[in-house]
Amino acid sequence: MASIGLAYVAQDNVSHNVVINRFTEGAIPRTYDGTAAYGRTTSGGTTVESRSGRQKYIWAISAPLSRADALKVDAMFKDWDGDRANGFASAVGVTDQTFGSSLSTTAVFSTPPSYEYLSKHFIVVTFGLTEV
Numbered sequence: 001m002a003s004i005g006l007a008y009v010a011q012d013n014v015s016h017n018v019v020i021n022r023f024t025e026g027a028i029p030r031t032y033d034g035t036a037a038y039g040r041t042t043s044g045g046t047t048v049e050s051r052s053g054r055q056k057y058i059w060a061i062s063a064p065l066s067r068a069d070a071l072k073v074d075a076m077f078k079d080w081d082g083d084r085a086n087g088f089a090s091a092v093g094v095t096d097q098t099f100g101s102s103l104s105t106t107a108v109f110s111t112p113p114s115y116e117y118l119s120k121h122f123i124v125v126t127f128g129l130t131e132v
Contacts, residue, residue, distance in 0.1 A: 004061065007093040008076050011083050016076035018069050024062040024124060028099045033058045033130060056131035063125055070115060070123035077113050091132050107131045
């Protein structure tokens with residue numbers, strides 16, 4: 001089953017873990033950030049104008065979660081954001097098993113979570129992550 005696992009340990013040693021295995025869209029939530037840029041030299045040759053290294057992954061996640069898991073995502077974001085605001089190096093562990101080989105990396109919240117009431121027991125959580 002396709003899933004994305006998120007983990008974060010806050011500066012006060014509170015651990016946050018959530019697994020997302022249902023998504024609202026049929027699209028795979030992982031893609032590339034598209035930072036590779038190309039240019040032309042005065043003689044017409046092609047040059048790479050972006051930083052060296054591979055392009056990073058980004059995730060656009062929208063998922064119906066149980067109320068309890070939605071609260072876990074909210075608590076994770078609040079602790080991550082508080083640590084970030086206080087100058088700590090803060091990254092969320094990501095294990096992505098949605099496409100191809102399993103991928104484990106770290107990321108930051110690039111779009112804060114938003115919440116949509118689905119029912120008494122389910123909340124749609126939508127947020128973005130960018131690999132660091």
